[in-house]
Amino acid sequence: MNVTGTPPSPARPVPRWTHTDDYYVDGAWVRSTAAARLPQIDPATGREWGTVPDCSAEDVDAALAAADRAFRTGPWARTTPSERAALLCRIADEVEARAAGTAVTNTLENGSPIGETRGAAANAAGILRHVAGLASWLEDEDVRPFPAGGAESVVRKDPVGPCVLIAPWNFPINLMVVKLAPALLAGCTVVMKPAPGTSLSIRFVVEACAAAGVPAGVVNLVTGGGEVGDRLVRHPLTAKVAFTGSTPVGRRIAAACGELLRPVTLELGGKSSAIVLEDADLERVAPALIRTCLRNTGQTCYISTRILAPSSRYDEVVDMVTRVVASAPQGDPFDEDTVFGPMASQAQYDVVRDHLDSAHAEGARATTGGHPADTDQGWFIEPTVFADVTPDMRVAREEVFGPVVSILRYDDLDEAVALANDTRFGLGGVVFSADPAAAQAVAERMDTGSVGVNFFASNHNAPFGGRHDSGLGVEYGIEGLAQYVTFKSIHRRLG
Template sequence: MDETTLDRLDLFIGGRWVAPRHGGSTDVIEAATEKVLGRAASASTADIDAAVVAARTALHGPWADYTAEQRADVLDRFAAALKVRAKSTAALVSRENGMPITLSISVNGYGPAAMFSYYAGLIRAAASEDVRPSMFGGRTVVRREPIGVVAAVTPWNYPQPLSAMKIAPALAAGCTVVHKPAPETALDAYILAEAALEAGLPEGVLNIVPGDREAGAHLIAHPGVDKVAFTGSTAAGRAIGEVCGRLLRPVTLELGGKSAAIVAEDADLDVFAAALLEVSLPNNGQTCHASTRILAPRSRYDEVVDAVTETVRALRIGDPLDRETAIGPLVSAAQRERVLGYIAAGDRAGFRRTTGGSIPATPSAGWFVEPTVFADVDNTSRIAQEEIFGPVLTITPYDGDDHAVDLANDTEYGLAGTIWTTDEARGIALAARIESGTVGVNHYALDMAAPFGGVKASGLGRELGPEGLAPYQQPKSIYLGTR
């Protein structure tokens, strides 16, 4: 690939490629080489203003007259355009953030296309209004109208699917979107603009404006925005929630996590170990729903520690574009220093480090950290309570199911979790006791047709499934008198 072709120095506003008002750009660094991969345009507040104006204009333009069937046709064409680009998109994201290509192919490549197709099918099948008999005579027509202009702000760890989780249902509902992707993965965001053009999306319905925190804050508080959809850290989510609360602006917040994996006494450890990479260390641990706190029954504690340690020690570290790689580099030097800081905190606390904990000797370049396991970890410690967002697992013993549930729930977060048992009914019963928006029994994977989101400090609202469409719709009741 000719790296000069990766420079994307224009913004996508009003259906056109537009130079930033102040000519700003940001270097996107390749995680595995630490070299500049390309430059991306960086939006100023003036560019954000222009994008919001374009979105508001489009909201009342031809897009407002599209039927649900016509919007669905656009979404299907959008999906087809993304699918054609799936392999190249996946490779680009892996270069940007270090995600192993075997994961990136599914989540950044084909996953977003499937999401657009899913919402196309959903709006074809759903009525835009229904008529209900009134308790007092007459009838009420309940309409579901687009909420308006949506500010979609996304992070760098799963840039394509997290963008699609907002853009696809918003477009399905008839909204228009101003999307601010993270600077670290700004290059792949342009693929969404290319797909929008190929799909024939009317001008201004989708606007792509990469930018820094100042640009994001300006967008979130912009008077021309009707709803905010954000994925990112809990700290940033709290600040965004405060702004939206003051403005009485609807907001969806998908935030951090510190999920527990409860290994029951009857668990099949071979099954658990085989799924460990996907469930506890996906994307090099840079995953909000990862089960990074492993809770092991005291009666089988040594077995669990050995199984986890041996599995993690055997994971292959290397080039994220190599299909044999299990653990790639972290997204940035700052992220690597953050993770190493937590490993040092675990060492200072005296916990038993059973594997990993250092920067590997090879590869010589890239922001790599060895996948690390700490055993005998106090559940109240920093490494058990704070989201590390890297390849670090902790193991804590428990005595009985009640103790395991108490430990799992002893966190400010509530996004995900897993239960490992050969008795599915027992697993479901334990899952019901976990204070979390999602739980997996003997595995974990997001279901596109089911709601995803957290409780407590893990966020507000839900994405995916029919529940992911509702936040972009505004119900309106039209009361009709008796005839």
Template sequence: MQVHESLYLGGEWRPALDNAAIEVRSPSTEQLIGSVPAAGRADVDDAVAAARRALRSAEWADLNPDRRAALIDRFADELVADLADRARLTSEQNGMPISIALPAEGQLPVGLLRYYAELCRTRPVEERRPRLDGRGSTLVRREPVGVVAAVVPWNFPQTLTMFKLAPALAAGCPVVLKPSPETVLDAFELAAAADRAGIPPGVLNVVPGGADVGEYLVAHPGVDKVAFTGSTTAGREIGEACGRLLRPVTLELGGKSAAIVADDADVAALAQRLAGVSLLNSGQTCYVSTRILAPRRRYDEVVDAVAGVAGSLTVGDPLDRATQIGPMVSSRHRDRVEAYIELGVAEGAKLVAGGGRPETDRGWFVRPTVFAGVDADSRIAREEIFGPVLVVLPYEELDEAVALANDSDYGLGGTVWTSDVEKGIDLARRIESGSVGVNFYSLDPASPFGGYKDSGVGRELGPEGLAAYEQLKSIYLSH
């Protein structure tokens, strides 16, 4: 069991000012696996103050891009050294199957640091442009936006932290990180790695806590930019607060993504890739395609294929490499997912796979569940469930399929399945979503990721993700 007694603030490990603690339980065993101090408002004040000092300190602010990139690379080196341990820690905290955690929580954070270190080296800080009126030139300069409040969820804690931390560091921004209470242990390991790498004091600070701590941090007068990943409900509140403060904000929120299965699709290929596209991390992933749109003439075939895959997946211990579906992150979240399953049955949908718990006397598990005969206006077809629950909807023509895909409050991910790649690209262009995969789905760290509509504001990843942590200054010159 991991017990931490100090917070990481201003480059030091020190006791929290309050005596409260956050306990972490394994979702697969329900046993206590660790605890950390809970940050209070005074701790947040100290963290923000430390970040503001770092923003102007010679030790950080005076680093040229090459030296800052070298420091980021050293941070990546430290994460490589304990890669497997960090992946295991995520699995223990949130139930992510270790086969997913190793690449997603172990390797990807390292890759993101390396990617943004290279952008830091190669992206010019300044560029000179000729004036449109021909009278001299303008020097356009990129500067760090300032102190960043990064608020991250529990489903991919290391990766989603690095979506924010890596570009922020590359831009020269200190960060105050607020991890989710369900996954705080890995945040302390991340801080320890940053400390070993020689990240200057105050550049990374960790303030674990609940929603109240997050609200206080987001609205803190010493914060210049907010980056949040989480629910649309919380995102609206954060967006409202930042709007009042005229504070830049990036919001990566919920999803209810659609998979359009075209008439000519290879259903066997869809079935082979379904676990990664629609049930990744036991369905606890924002962009997964949980609405399967099937042509009516092949509807039964698609339903049988999807149900067959769902019924064949191994549910169990997330630390077992054979496990494909782990537990829900908490008993409360399992109750929420099960309530949606009960709602689907009550709404008249046909349960064709799953629908209950596996035979186990411990752990917050839900079997992968598939509904057919679903009304497109039903709640299970429209609301984000964030669990291993899929719905299969019929359509007549592709225009109707596109209309169904777009008939959603969300627009984060999506997939198209067809043997004609050009047709797939054309369909992807018509879908109102920030990202769409053709015959597969996998995030590209070098390309922007984010949502349309209720799925968020702004973009992470790629050069665009770095630009979100910069502000532009124009210096007008007469020559």
């Protein structure tokens, strides 16, 4: 394997679960009625290590019937937000207790470096505890006077009902929990469906819910591909859908939910920009570069894979980015030093390889990488920096979702902002500058859901969502919790 770092060992860690034939419904693991199984494949070796059911229509019906029954007639309907908040905190403790097993399984599923997946349980627990702290927003009485006087309205926040939660393969734990936590706090019940290739690590979350005392039917899990997802989205018992994934799939879900007048939250793709201002200290930019622009081997929706550099410092920026990316080890995702692992699947490997070919053909210059890695196993792409990229190139416009960053040139600040906004997406972004006020002013002009100043990170207390082709609605914060309630106004006369 001609890459930096340790090649994958034939002896891989042993996960908690491998070949399974069950799904979770009404508080128990039940054998699926489906004959078909989905393989779970180690992306670093290309070898199958597990299977899960491709759940049947009967399985989907059973899961949503359980969620509907628990919502309408079970003890869950009589719990208070404070009681549900206490339950979320217990789930958080149980999730953290399963951190090691979650990390191993997650890395075997999608090839994310162990340094990344080891933090998944703690991050998920943090989400659960933070959302628990929002219970007062649901409990506080909201009374609003009539403008003309003589009457008032009590505004109630009722749970929307059984929710379908669909998470992607790149961060399968956290991107599920960010939906699960507010849904449970609001009083909803859920049916979770992970991505087909990352269907075993989520069992640790289900196990944590059961250990924490979640009543039967409140949390359910089915596994499967697109047909299972479509059944869940269109099922007559589904009250709301929350989905994170690709924009094309998100469009189909949005169309179905629009037809059914069903609320939906969509967190979709991105093509975000990092604007390097002329005064930026590149030695301070360097340590933030990989997490901001290439996190999780470039398989992160909000990362800024387009770096916009001033013409006066273009060569300096290219040299710095090339040095940082070229020096970051690629190899076995179970190696503690690995920064770049494999692509999560053969399909994603093929997509990224096609983008590399397109960039070369259109005249982009690879300053490091630029090709599939020289290896006889796994789906590795060399971490790549493309210079001399122009805005019309495909690599500058489409989401690559791999370890590929493009560096574009701008002449003045207005051009930089115009380039950053010249995309059909609007999810993330970052501005690097020695002057935080100047960076803030540029961030205000960027047409995107989130922007960082000299770093980028999600804040559990602030809304995260995309504009344009990057989605609908938000997650995190009070605003994310509000996606799982339906409002009712009760009008009453005074006196």
